[in-house]
Amino acid sequence: MRVFAPAKVNLALHVTGRRGDGYHLLDSLVVFAGVGDWLELSPARELRLSLSGPRAAGVPADRRNLVWRAAEAFGTERGAAILLEKHLPHAGGIGGGSADAAAALRGLAALWDLPLPGMDELLAIGADVPVCAAGRPMRMRGIGEVLDPLPPLPPLWVVLVNAGVEVPTGPVFKALDSTDNTGLPDMPAEGWADAISLAGWLGATRNDLEAPARVIVPAIGAVLSELGAINGCLFARMSGSGGTCFGLFAEAKGAALAAADLRKTHPEWWVRDAKLLS
Template sequence: MKQFAPAKVNLALHVTGRRADGYHLLDSLVVFAGAGDWVTIAPAERLSLCVSGPRAAGVPDDGRNLIWRAAELLGPGLGAAITLDKHLPAAGGIGGGSADAAAALRGLAALWGRPLPDAGAVLSLGADVPVCLFGRPARMAGIGEDITPLPPLPPLWLVLVNAGVAVPTGPVFKALARADNPPLPMIPPQGWPSAEALAEWLAQTRNDLEGPARMLVPQIGDVIAAIAAQKGCLLARMSGSGGTCFGLFATAQSAREAAAALSAQDPAWWVQDAAVLG
């Protein structure tokens, strides 16, 4: 059994408040890219996790991994041999670990004949896991539990770029100038007729974490500027709390050409072009 774990991209991310328990309230437009990790699951007497692939270095294969925690959430004591083929940068703001956990939940629920955990249990794995389990374009609000499907999206392509510099999530949130920012503007009920129309709407939005992240890790600004300079780029922005940044494109060819140019500009960067999944 093989499950795809696509990259989650925050096209917009507004921080709209902070609860008494310290959790920040978010309002975000989330899509998924045709680039990601793969989770393979096979029957076994005991639970095991093997991590392979080009981005396997440093990824834990024990209870520290969200996949392991997802398995224990579904059925403590049940067995499966899980292999994670890791392609996404770890802690990159594109939900790699959360997408892996969501893929594991889907596959293990099918293998073990168990229902998926309730929303609260899924949320306990992390704020991005519920939307990754949903797996379709959505508006994500609250602390990650409030998920609303988006109207149909036009054809879109992304170029994802990560400079390989660690961006610590805690300090990024701590560096926010304010946590009570306005929510997203009204989403058109019929959606957006074109990639250009979506980019115009997104120009009214922000990633409130981008400024603090750029202050802590100046290379993020360099990456965004490099993406924005590519022909056909409609929008360049950081995803999540960083440090993966993205460019939005209207055609596969323009995204592919931009990815090639960015890879040549700095071979140390992780660069991937991909379609936005419907």
């Protein structure tokens, strides 16, 4: 069984509060891109995890990996052999670990003929796991447990860029000037007419983690400057807690040309273009 784990992209991410237990409250617009990791699952007597792919270096193959914890969330002693093929950058703000865990949950549920674990079990794996398990465009609120489908999205293509510098999530949240900010503005009930109208709406939103992340990792600012200056790029922002940034495009050709140019001028960067999944 082969399961796709698409990259998660936070088009907007507002930090709206902080609970007494330290968890931050979010209001985020989450979509998924047609680029990601892959998992291959097969029956086995015990749980085994191995890794391959161009981004496998440094990724653990034990319980530190969210895929392993996803398997444990079923509360069963059943086994499986899981091969995780890594293509997304580690600690990149595009949900690589959470997307992998969500793909493992879907695959193992089918392999073992079991229902998916409940919301509490999903959140215990990671705050982004529920939305990644949903696998479709969502508005995500609370600590990740409140999920609402988005109005229809227009066709959109994305260029994802990571300068190769890991961004530590904890220090980024700690460096926030305020954790009590406004939520997302109202969305059009019928959705956005086209990519330009969505980009205009996004202009009234934020990623509250972008400013502190740029202080910690200045390379993020350089990536955003280059993305935003590309012809045809409608909107550029950092995803999640960083350091992957995205540029939105109305056409596949424009995104592909932009990605090709960035790979040529910055061969040390991780650059991918893809369609956003509906």
